Amino acid sequence: xxxxxxxxxxxxxxxxxxxxxxxxxxxxxxxxxxxxxxxxxxxxxxxxxxxxxxxxxxxxxxxxxxxxxxxxxxxxxxxxxxxxxxxxxxxxxxxxxxxxxxxxxxxxxxxxxxxxxxxxxxxxxxxxxxxxxxxxxxxxxxxxxxxxxxxxxxxxxxxxxxxxxxxxxxxxxxxxxxxxxxxxxxxxxxxxxxxxxxxxxxxxxxxxxxxxxxxxxxxxxxxxxxxxxxxxxxxxxxxxxxxxxxxxxxxxxxxxxxxxxxxxxxxxxxxxxxxxxxxxxxxxxxxxxxxxxxxxxxxxxxxxxxxxxxxxxxxxxxxxxxxxxxxxxxxxxxxxxxxxxxxxxxxxxxxxxxxxxxxxxxxxxxxxxxxxxxxxxxxxxxxxxxxxxxxxxxxxxxxxxxxxxxxxxxxxxxxxxxxxxxxxxxxxxxxxxxxxxxxxxxxxxxxxxxxxxxxxxxxxxxxxxxxxxxxxxxxxxxxxxxxxxxx
Numbered sequence: 001x002x003x004x005x006x007x008x009x010x011x012x013x014x015x016x017x018x019x020x021x022x023x024x025x026x027x028x029x030x031x032x033x034x035x036x037x038x039x040x041x042x043x044x045x046x047x048x049x050x051x052x053x054x055x056x057x058x059x060x061x062x063x064x065x066x067x068x069x070x071x072x073x074x075x076x077x078x079x080x081x082x083x084x085x086x087x088x089x090x091x092x093x094x095x096x097x098x099x100x101x102x103x104x105x106x107x108x109x110x111x112x113x114x115x116x117x118x119x120x121x122x123x124x125x126x127x128x129x130x131x132x133x134x135x136x137x138x139x140x141x142x143x144x145x146x147x148x149x150x151x152x153x154x155x156x157x158x159x160x161x162x163x164x165x166x167x168x169x170x171x172x173x174x175x176x177x178x179x180x181x182x183x184x185x186x187x188x189x190x191x192x193x194x195x196x197x198x199x200x201x202x203x204x205x206x207x208x209x210x211x212x213x214x215x216x217x218x219x220x221x222x223x224x225x226x227x228x229x230x231x232x233x234x235x236x237x238x239x240x241x242x243x244x245x246x247x248x249x250x251x252x253x254x255x256x257x258x259x260x261x262x263x264x265x266x267x268x269x270x271x272x273x274x275x276x277x278x279x280x281x282x283x284x285x286x287x288x289x290x291x292x293x294x295x296x297x298x299x300x301x302x303x304x305x306x307x308x309x310x311x312x313x314x315x316x317x318x319x320x321x322x323x324x325x326x327x328x329x330x331x332x333x334x335x336x337x338x339x340x341x342x343x344x345x346x347x348x349x350x351x352x353x354x355x356x357x358x359x360x361x362x363x364x365x366x367x368x369x370x371x372x373x374x375x376x377x378x379x380x381x382x383x384x385x386x387x388x389x390x391x392x393x394x395x396x397x398x399x400x401x402x403x404x405x406x407x408x409x410x411x412x413x414x415x416x417x418x419x420x421x422x423x424x425x426x427x428x429x430x431x432x433x434x435x436x437x438x439x440x441x442x443x444x445x446x447x448x449x450x451x452x453x454x455x456x457x458x459x460x461x462x463x464x465x466x467x468x469x470x471x472x473x474x475x476x477x478x479x480x481x482x483x484x485x486x487x
Contacts, residue, residue, distance in 0.1 A: 081106020296351025442477030
C-alpha cells in the first residue's frame with residue numbers, strides 16, 4: 001500500500017484553466033466527417049456543427065480551442081474562409097489523404113463553434129507564406145470596433161457587427177519544420193517583425209505566442225529566448241510541441257509497449273522544466289510561460305472507425321486514458337510554468353476526444369479523463385507526496401488542488417497488471433470534510449476502448465468514498481477523489 005500526503009497549507013500555484021485546452025486542425029476528418037456536417041445535413045446539428053459534439057464538448061468546460069492548424073495554418077489565408085463563393089484550395093495534407101479544402105469552416109463558423117461550447121479561440125497565424133500586413137488585416141477584421149474600419153464593416157456585412165473576442169494568437173506553427181524550415185535565429189527575426197505589426201493593432205486585447213521547440217530541442221529555445229530577451233518585441237508566451245509517439249499498435253500492444261509509451265509520456269515533466277529554465281535564466285518567465293499547444297500519442301493511423309480514410313485517425317484505449325491523466329497531472333504540478341496546453345486533436349485524429357462519422361459519434365476514454373479532471377481548472381495546486389513512487393511499473397501519478405469548498409485529487413495507476421491501494425492523508429487541513437466521492441475509469445482489459453458498436457465499453461463510475469480507508473486505484477485505471485469541505 002502507498003501513502004499519499006496532500007500538504008494542504010502548501011500551494012504550488014494556480015492551475016490556469018487553459019492548461020485543459022484543445023486543438024482542431026483542418027486535417028483528415030477533424031472538421032469534415034467530424035465537427036462539421038453542414039447546416040442541411042440530416043445529422044442533428046447546430047448551424048452545421050454536430051449536435052452531439054457541441055453538447056458533450058461543452059459539458060467538460062473546454063477553456064480554449066486552437067485553430068486552424070498546425071501545419072495547415074502555414075498555407076492558410078483568412079480571406080478564403082469568409083463571405084460567399086469561397087475558394088477550394090489544396091489542403092496542406094493533400095499529399096497524404098487526397099483531400100482539397102472547401103473552406104466551409106472559416107473565421108465566423110469557428111468563432112460560433114467556440115461560442116457554442118464556451119471555449120476561447122486561439123488562432124494560429126501563417127508566418128511562412130503571408131506578410132505581417134496580411135496578419136494585421138485578419139486582426140483588423142476580427143477585432144476592430146463595430147463601424148470603424150473598412151474591414152470591420154466587411155465583418156458586419158458578413159453577419160457579425162461586434163468584434164470577435166480572440167485572446168490568443170500564435171505567431172507561426174512548427175517553424176523549425178513545416179512552418180518554413182527556419183532556424184531559431186531566423187524565426188526570431190520573423191517573430192519580431194510579425195509581432196511588432198500585430199501588437200500595434202491588438203494592444204491589450206490579445207496575447208501573442210512565439211513558436212517554440214520540437215520536443216527536446218533545447219538549442220531552439222536557448223536561441224529564441226536570448227534573441228527575444230534582447231529586443232523590444234512583444235511576447236506573451238512560448239509554445240513547444242511534444243508527442244510521446246507510439247509503441248506497438250494502437251490497440252494490439254503488449255506490456256512492454258505499455259511501459260515504453262508511458263515512459264515517453266513521463267518525459268513531459270523534464271521538457272517543461274528545462275524549456276522553462278531558459279526563460280527564467282533570461283528574466284522572461286513572466287512574458288514567456290509555456291504553451292504546449294500540441295501534445296499526445298501518435299499511433300500508427302488507420303485504427304479508428306473510418307478504417308484509414310481519415311488521416312492519422314486512431315483508436316483511444318485505456319493506455320491513452322492513463323497517458324492523458326499522467327500528462328495532466330504533470331501539467332498541474334508544474335502549473336507555475338504553464339500558460340496553456342492543447343491536446344492534439346479534438347476529433348477523428350491522433351489523441352482525440354471524439355470519433356465520429358455519418359450518424360455515429362462516440363467519446364473516447366481520453367474524453368472521460370478530461371471530464372474527471374475539469375475541477376482542477378482555475379484551482380490552487382497543492383503539494384503532494386507519494387511513498388514508493390519511483391518505479392514506473394509501480395507508480396501512481398497524482399495531483400491535487402482546491403477551489404472554494406472542493407478539493408480534487410486525481411490519480412492514474414501506471415501499472416497495467418496490478419491494482420494499487422493508496423491511503424490519503426490531508427496534512428494540515430484546517431477544515432472539516434463534509435463528504436467524499438470517487439470516480440473511477442477502468443476496465444478488465446488494458447486494451448479496452450469504445451466503438452460505434454459498443455460506445456459505452458469504457459465509462460466512469462462514481463461512488464461514495466471513505467477517506468479513512470485505502471482507495472484502490474485499478475490497474476491501468478484513473479481515479480478522481482472529490483472532497484467537499486466544511487468550515
